[in-house]
Amino acid sequence: MSSLSIERGLYDFKAVIDAPIASYFSSCVHCGLCAEACLFYVETGDPKYTPIRKLEPLRRVWEQEYTIVGKLKKLVGLSKPVTDDELEEWKELLYASCTMCGRCSQVCPVGNDIAYMVRKAREGMVSSGHAPEPLVGAATRAVKIGSPMGVKWPAVQNQIKHVEADTGLKIPIDVQGAEYMPLLSSMEIINFPEYLGALAKIFKQAGITWTIASKAFEATNAGLQIGSSDIERELVVRVVDEAERLGVKFVIGPECGHAFNAIRWDGPELIGRPYKFRVLPARHGRDQLRRHAGCRYPQLVLRRRRRREQHGGVRAPPAQGLRRQAQAAGGGRARAPGDGVRQLPADDRGGPRALQDGDPDRRSHRDDRRAPERGLRRLLEPRQNANDLRRQGGAGGQREMNSYDRTLSR
Amino acid sequence: MDFLLWVRGPAFDVAVAIFLIGVVARLFEILLLGRKPLHSEPKGGEFGNGMAEIFKRSVPLPDIVKRGAVTLVGGYVFHIGLFITIFLFVPHIELINSIFGVRWPGLPNPVVDGVTVVTMVAMVVLLVHRLLQPVKRMLSGFEDYLTWVVTFLPILTGWIAYHRLVNPYPLILGIHILTVELLLIVLPFTKLMHAFTLFLSRWYNGAVYGRRGVQS
Amino acid sequence: MADSTTLGESLRRNGVSRRGFLKFCAATASMMALPPSMIPRIAEALEKARRPSVIWLSFQECTGCTESLTRSHAPTVEGLIFDSISLDYHHTLQVASGEQAEAAREAAMHENMGKYIVVVDGSIPGPGSNPGYSTIAGISNYDMLMDTVKGAAAVVSVGTCAAFGGLPKARPNPSGAVAIQDVVKDKPIVNVPGCPPIPQVITGVLAHYLVFGKLPELDSLKRPLAFYGQSIHDRCYRRPFYDKGLFAENFNDEGARKGWCLYRLGCKGPMTYNACATLKWGLGWSWPVESGHGCLGCSEPDFWDAGGFYQALSIPTSNVTRTAAAAVAAGAVIGVAAGLANKAKKSGAAKKHQTVTVDQLGKG
């Protein structure tokens, strides 16, 4: 077992470059439109946040290794190799400045899926030892303890007791042959135990058998967040093993976009076979969504930071409407299933995703005490009108952005 | 005249050969990197959605229309103008007909002339924007300016040749053809390759979304 | 032989009235493609003009140029021009032959040393090729040319063969033909290309020399600007159809009958500089485009090798389709080879991948 190194990183860069990535890099015309879609750029105005630039190391590896001209340039010593220092510099761009919300992938006029490439580039970042510390910690906790936030099974058991007491319903645990197996995020366990109660009520009403798996209750996949297939696979396998051992028909993914993505889409590719069960999203009907407006989380965080700086470290009172705009980053490691008035529904592809690193500024999110109920109420309406959803998720996002801008510029 | 014969003859052959070898080789180079077989249960169609995305991507998302106005408007004008000047000018149609055996009616020359001017203006605006806008300036390197020049020159020289602003005509016509040959040679090995890979990229993007059941 | 009589005297002696002289000047202006406002200057100059001696050499040619010239040799007006020059040697037209003819040439050269004009039609086998390919009286074309131009005031290359090499120079150029300007470097040269040139253009150039005593203004290919200053395309009466995008698609369609533009049928008008569209042929009767056939570009260098006469100007001269097919095949081979190499590299890199564990991460 060797330690992480730039060589390992470069091998992984080479290994992850596939036909789509080669096509994406070949297609980029440096039009800069992805920047206009990236909240990190929009909020700071700093061009270094231009999404495609975040992939510069990966692009250079592609050019030098997989293109005719690049190989020739390398041969005559015209190309600049990707170095350890450079990757360290890019750590901020590939992690702290990207939520993989995918807005850039949606606006790119040539159709480049930039978020996909960011995910792939992180593989090399991890194996070259350039993953950020907080995510390393989260991944370590996820693998060693079972949850990125360090929530252990006894803590879950404890919450279950409370929920059972509150609702008078039994929460089934490790029931062989149950039909449904919901996954929980740490946030849901610790901050929003109502979620569990709501699930119990729904399943009771529906008369469906279900179970929580004591060895695979955690939905959050820190492997996806840090960008390591190996760790992601390890965490997925836990769920798959338990689900298949218990023989459930359905695993319910969480509201969190990352977590759902990991179990729903990445999982089968990581283990190299289809599941023996199906994965469902926590809420149906999102397939109807059109393009989503993107993750608002960084906007919030960045503006808050700026505000703090401007006020000499004293935190200014949040402008009215700020909370309203606090759209979910999709759960991730720090978010509840819903908070703001206009929770942006995640789509099945993953939707809004959590901020990977940096200052999640959790407290600000929890300022809104009503949020849990709102989130739950939504959850309890499993089939919303599709048009309604579209409005919220599509054009609604733009409207919000405008009203938000107005609020702040006042 | 010797020059015109050279650019219409051997030089054109060489340019077309390099262009086609480059494009085909590049496409194989890209496609052969392959994609991993997928095991997750698909939620929607991959192929159809990918194909649809090729067209749908041409419509910009309302989110960035305002912020990216110069790029979008300039880009649209320039690309449509390029299409018209290349494919709807009668001498060009004849050229295509001689190689591929298909022809179609062209536009009246004064129309193409006007479009050419608009196209050039759009390109100059885009260049200035590239030089001034921080993101574009940061992203831009030698290749970006090179490709601008090799794209602009054929339009400019063609326009000059049409208006006979340089005499004798065979000279300027020859220069025009030579600049096109330059463009052909440069295209496969620069970002101009997006003229082809754009379809791949849009398809891949649309396919991923489609497979996951997301309408785009 | 040249004499010291001026043209004005010569005309008056022939009983031509002043009105007739003015009419002659108008015709001369028109022939030289000069505007009517030049007529008084022409009259003034013609008064004083003296007859130059002209030696006409014919080399690798078809006599088409001479045929064309004789068509301009109509009695009276143009005739007067030729009455005013002294055509001392023209082996097709002169009565004398053999040694007598060559003696006439040499005599003209001696008498007018430094003042005579040499008109050449036809190309010559270049200095590097077999001189036996074309000889006159046992003298190679090259030797005769160089010998004759030695004492010339100017050289007029009549026809595309003399001006640019012409059909003898067409690929593969078996006789190693070259244009006159390729070998005559130290004399003023006027090229009057065309296959053949318009007769008025030939006489127009001579008239210009006669009237003004110097060569006309020339373009970069040494063609008189007065006749070759504008392209056929720019002076074509069918130009409006080109601009409107109305083209004949074949020689028997509606467009052809309506007299639409012949660009698509291979008209080389846009790249051809000549006066056909205005002077026309057959004393202004018609010209190729008016007769429904595209311009062949005969007054341009290498027109015979400039692609098919019936292919549009924008069409490449080589077989691009074949090149394209070969290039696609070659591209596929190169691309597959490069792609397979890439694939091998990629799977090699994937094999080198070592599983990342959180323990490693911690140490990272």
Place this chain on the structure above:
Amino acid sequence: MSALDNIAVRVESAGNLTRNALPLLHEIRHALARLAESGESTAIDLRSIPFGPGDEADLLAALGTGEVTAQLQALGESRITETSYPGVWVVDHYNADGQRIAFQVEVTPVPQILAAQPADVADGLQRLEAALAELAEPESRPASL
């Protein structure tokens, strides 16, 4: 000619389509204006204009025929016609074989070629005087030889 007419392919009404006479009429209008304002004469060489079939007829029809028609016999025939626009003349020169050698529109009060030329006048005067002298002194003639 009837045999030629039987050939299916012929140019149909191309003159009406090309309308090259129109810009020329404008040019003549400007020349006429100059003549009216400053007395400046203009001559346009019609053989340097790219006429299509029918264009010449169009132009002449548009100009029409005016009050003066003159014929000149010098080195062949010349026809000088005033058009329906006074001051605009069509001057058409032919050689002895009836081939056109020059063809102009002149915008001028009287085409110069119509006026008797000073040299010819002088010559005429000489000849007239000689003729008169001959009439007056018929006997002296042989002596002068």
